[in-house]
Amino acid sequence: MSQLKLQTSFLDNISEKEIQFLKSLVDYSHLNAIPEIWPIAAQHFGDTVALYNPHSKPEEQYSYQQLAALIQQFASGLQALGINPRDRISLIADNSPRWFIADQGIMTAGAVDAVRSSQAEREELVFIIGNSGSVALVVEDIKTFNKLRERLHDLPIKLIVLLTDETPPSDSAIQVINFSQLLEIGQNHKFTPVTHKRENLATLIYTSGTTGRPKGVMLTFNNLMHQVITFGLVLQPKVGDAVLSILPTWHSYERTSEYYLLSQGCSQVYTNLRSVKNDLKKYKPHFMVAVPRLWESIYEGVQKQFREQPANKQKLIYFFLGISEKYIQAKHIANNTSLDHLHASSLTRLSSGVVALLLSPLHALGGKLVYNKVREATGGRLKQVISGGGALPRHIDNFFEIIGVQILQGYGLTETSPVTNVRRPWRNMIGASGQPLPVTDVKIVDPETRQPLPLGKRGLVLLRGPQVMQGYYQNPEATKKAIDGEGWFDSGDLGWLTPEQDLVLTGRAKDTIVLLNGENIEPQPIEDACLRSPYIDQIMLVGQDQRSLGALIVPNLEALEKWIVSQQGNVPPATDDKIDLESKIIQDLFRQELNREVQNRPGYRIDDRIGPFKLIQEPFSIENGLMTQTLKIRRNVVMERYRDIIDGMFAK
Numbered sequence: 001m002s003q004l005k006l007q008t009s010f011l012d013n014i015s016e017k018e019i020q021f022l023k024s025l026v027d028y029s030h031l032n033a034i035p036e037i038w039p040i041a042a043q044h045f046g047d048t049v050a051l052y053n054p055h056s057k058p059e060e061q062y063s064y065q066q067l068a069a070l071i072q073q074f075a076s077g078l079q080a081l082g083i084n085p086r087d088r089i090s091l092i093a094d095n096s097p098r099w100f101i102a103d104q105g106i107m108t109a110g111a112v113d114a115v116r117s118s119q120a121e122r123e124e125l126v127f128i129i130g131n132s133g134s135v136a137l138v139v140e141d142i143k144t145f146n147k148l149r150e151r152l153h154d155l156p157i158k159l160i161v162l163l164t165d166e167t168p169p170s171d172s173a174i175q176v177i178n179f180s181q182l183l184e185i186g187q188n189h190k191f192t193p194v195t196h197k198r199e200n201l202a203t204l205i206y207t208s209g210t211t212g213r214p215k216g217v218m219l220t221f222n223n224l225m226h227q228v229i230t231f232g233l234v235l236q237p238k239v240g241d242a243v244l245s246i247l248p249t250w251h252s253y254e255r256t257s258e259y260y261l262l263s264q265g266c267s268q269v270y271t272n273l274r275s276v277k278n279d280l281k282k283y284k285p286h287f288m289v290a291v292p293r294l295w296e297s298i299y300e301g302v303q304k305q306f307r308e309q310p311a312n313k314q315k316l317i318y319f320f321l322g323i324s325e326k327y328i329q330a331k332h333i334a335n336n337t338s339l340d341h342l343h344a345s346s347l348t349r350l351s352s353g354v355v356a357l358l359l360s361p362l363h364a365l366g367g368k369l370v371y372n373k374v375r376e377a378t379g380g381r382l383k384q385v386i387s388g389g390g391a392l393p394r395h396i397d398n399f400f401e402i403i404g405v406q407i408l409q410g411y412g413l414t415e416t417s418p419v420t421n422v423r424r425p426w427r428n429m430i431g432a433s434g435q436p437l438p439v440t441d442v443k444i445v446d447p448e449t450r451q452p453l454p455l456g457k458r459g460l461v462l463l464r465g466p467q468v469m470q471g472y473y474q475n476p477e478a479t480k481k482a483i484d485g486e487g488w489f490d491s492g493d494l495g496w497l498t499p500e501q502d503l504v505l506t507g508r509a510k511d512t513i514v515l516l517n518g519e520n521i522e523p524q525p526i527e528d529a530c531l532r533s534p535y536i537d538q539i540m541l542v543g544q545d546q547r548s549l550g551a552l553i554v555p556n557l558e559a560l561e562k563w564i565v566s567q568q569g570n571v572p573p574a575t576d577d578k579i580d581l582e583s584k585i586i587q588d589l590f591r592q593e594l595n596r597e598v599q600n601r602p603g604y605r606i607d608d609r610i611g612p613f614k615l616i617q618e619p620f621s622i623e624n625g626l627m628t629q630t631l632k633i634r635r636n637v638v639m640e641r642y643r644d645i646i647d648g649m650f651a652k
Contacts, residue, residue: 010229010357010466014438018233026233026264033221034228035071035108035360037263042068045265050238051097053270054279060097067101071184074105078136081159081175082614085110085194088132088204092118092125092148093140095249095270098163099618100180100258103250107202110194114204114216115250117629118144119622124214126151128206131216131474135159142166145176198222204415204473205252216473217252223417224256226466230437231260234422235384239265241286242381244279246294247270252418253388257289271544277301277377283377291389293631295396295407296531300556302374302399303534307562320366324402327359334432338600339431342498363402371403384408384425388418389630391505394529397430409433411503413491415482417467421503432502433495438559440465442503443488444496458496458506462488470537478511481647494522511635513543519607521549526608529601533593534559538620540633541610542646550649552642553590554619555581563589581615590615612649 010029011022026044028037041050045064053060062070083089089106091113093099106113113131113473116125118140125148130138135157137152139145145160152174160176162168168176177185200223206214237243242342243266247254262268266287271279276294306317332338334353341348374616375382385400388410399409406425411433412418421442423434437443445452453459468489471479494512495505507522513518523541526549530539538554560579567585580586594610601608620626626641627633639646 010226011438014130014233015089021236022232024236028225028263029229032198033107033200034202034224034259035075035104036196037228037259038064038068038071038104041263045209045239048265048268050262051100051268055270055272055275056096062097067097070101071104071108072191074101074185075108075186076189076191077182077184078105078109078111079192080185080189081136081177081182083111083136083159084625085107086201087111087136088114088134088135089138090114090116090125090129090132090134091138091250092116092120092129092144093138093163094118094252095245095272096163097270099249099599102163103159103203103255106138108194110196112201112203113138116206117248117250118414119629122147122151124206126163128216128588129157130155131214132160132204136161138163140164142169147171157417165443179262194616198223198225201470205250207414215475215478217414218470218473219252219417220470223467223469224259225418226437226439227256227417228260228263231257231419233437234262234386234410234424235287236259237264237266237287237383241266241383242283243268243287243289244271244283244285245269246273246276246288246290250628252414253412253630254289256417256419257386261287275299280322280377280379282379283301284381286381286383288382288385290385290387291631292387292392293390295385295387295392295400298377299396299399299533300537302377304558305557307534317370320362320370321402323362324366324371324636325358325398327356327363328398328401330356330359331390334421337429338341339429339498339504340629341504361553366402367404374403375405378405382406386410386422388412388422390632391524391528393531394431395532400507401428401430411505412467415469415489416465417465420463420465420467423502427500427502429498429502432498432504434503435501436503437467439467440467442501447494447509453496455497455499457493460509461491461493461503461505463491464488491583492561513541513549514545514608515549516545516547517607519605523549526598526601526610529597530594530610535563535589535593538633540620540635542639542649544609546611546650550646551594551610552615552638552646553615554617555590555615560586560589578617581617612652614645614649615640616645 042065047063049061050064050067051062054207078448089111091102094117097504103113114128114134116128132637135156137157138161141162141164156173160174161182162178165178165180168178198221200221201218202224203219204216206216243261245268269283314350330352333341334349334356382405384406392409408423410419410422412420420440421434421436443452443462445462447460463486492509493505494507494509495503507524511523512520513523527541530536535556536553537556540552541549543549598608622629626638
């Protein structure tokens with residue numbers, strides 16, 4: 001690592017402290033491309049488990065040596081079947097060790113993969129296959145192939161690979177082989193090494209297309225290698241550390257995190273939304289990459305357990321939580337990592353340090369009596385977790401720090417590979433999304449004039465660095481719109497910078513709600529505040545061109561039922577055995593909850609007040625199309641789905 005600065009410009013000008021931080025890691029900074037990592041990883045980590053899927057039938061488990069061999073066999077099989085460097089191959093599949101082998105096998109063969117979930121709509125998949133100019137198709141299974149089959153005849157597809165071992169259909173006009181057959185072909189064919197260059201296109205990741213045709217984000221090896229080389233400033237895993245994988249593996253956030261963690265010898269265990277809570281306890285991960293919704297779910301589960309305790313025990317739990325919250329706040333002020341006290345005087349920081357010292361014994365006692373048991377719900381071994389793909393509500397951030405689980409919030413987009421900013425273990429400022437990664441610039445500009453704004457002033461976030469995409473595939477007009485002549489990428493996000501360059505996000509420019517009085521409201525911070533209520537499971541603000549904000553709310557029915565019982569002696573107001581969400585007692589409760597949480601929010605303004613609201617039974621989910629696969633609410637889709645209800649709310 002002493003040659004680190006000479007080997008790559010990605011880490012030029014980083015501090016000596018950061019150099020020391022990287023010394024324990026296996027160094028790949030001299031490599032040009034992701035596929036070059038795996039033969040080296042096989043030498044370093046050998047029989048260590050690389051990938052393990054306990055939910056597949058049969059279970060799949062591969063060591064680093066096996067993984068490197070299978071990747072090369074997959075690549076050799078593709079070469080034997082006529083795949084050439086720079087060919088496009090659509091990879092339409094979901095999380096599994098075989099997805100990873102296919103992804104890296106395609107790159108190792110010199111081809112470029114265009115990736116998407118097998119659960120995506122057929123028309124979207126057909127567009128991706130055609131737009132990318134794919135000559136081959138790697139699919140999840142026969143079911144996925146059959147979904148696409150009748151639409152492939154007009155496309156230049158010459159080969160289809162199933163990631164299962166199902167018997168390929170014999171009546172297909174296009175050659176179809178399964179996973180094992182491809183590996184057998186590769187084993188019997190001499191692999192031809194491919195020379196990779198950093199500027200070569202590595203993958204196409206298509207945007208969701210919620211506002212039109214999907215756009216193919218062109219990521220190069222340079223983009224991806226920047227992530228792998230610089231992530232060491234954030235996470236320092238040890239060989240054999242367990243990683244629990246839940247996000248879509250084709251998504252840039254999960255994907256680049258996997259590349260990095262596997263490059264350092266971690267053992268990746270695949271889980272899913274149904275199994276994650278049990279798998280946390282069973283596999284006791286050291287690291288995890290996830291989105292805010294997962295941490296919210298764990299938090300809600302813990303709060304439910306608290307509410308089920310006897311009254312005297314609840315009192316003790318909330319006493320310790322109150323003390324610990326004061327301790328955490330005092331510690332952050334003392335360390336100058338409190339977002340609400342950026343300009344605190346030396347005397348204030350000193351006195352906060354004294355307060356933290358005095359509260360420390362009680363916080364430690366809370367750990368022994370309460371927090372250690374809570375931490376068991378996460379397996380008890382989490383060193384650090386990365387949260388991204390959306391804003392993390394401040395109360396969730398605080399809670400996990402209290403119980404001793406360090407969440408490092410990050411920020412980025414598919415177009416930036418994705419990470420541009422992330423909190424460091426030594427500067428974990430709650431409420432912020434961290435400082436930029438090396439060789440990454442962040443600029444805040446006026447959304448209208450595009451003129452730079454001073455520190456602390458909110459505006460449009462522009463990004464520049466080695467992780468910014470090459471452009472949108474075959475879409476120069478969209479590329480020009482997104483990246484200006486100086487290389488600045490328009491994120492579409494609103495935010496501001498602290499004096500130490502921590503990025504604080506306040507919402508999406510296109511999500512801004514403009515009220516009739518001209519006030520611009522960013523919904524995300526207000527929604528995050530409302531989620532502190534135990535009775536609110538999900539919420540989305542509405543109110544464009546209205547006199548006030550409104551809200552669609554998915555209530556936490558379990559907490560609500562318990563409250564009703566406590567209020568009415570086991571006789572909940574009901575219609576057809578369901579809670580009557582329109583009853584006055586329920587409506588009054590939610591009005592009180594909304595008023596309290598919004599008004600207690602830092603920076604509260606009168607226009608933040610939520611006027612009409614509607615309680616809806618059906619949660620926003622991936623299955624009903626109201627959430628993305630990274631569990632973000634599709635605001636435009638929700639608006640369309642509930643258009644009549646929203647119009648009715650404001651018509652009253």
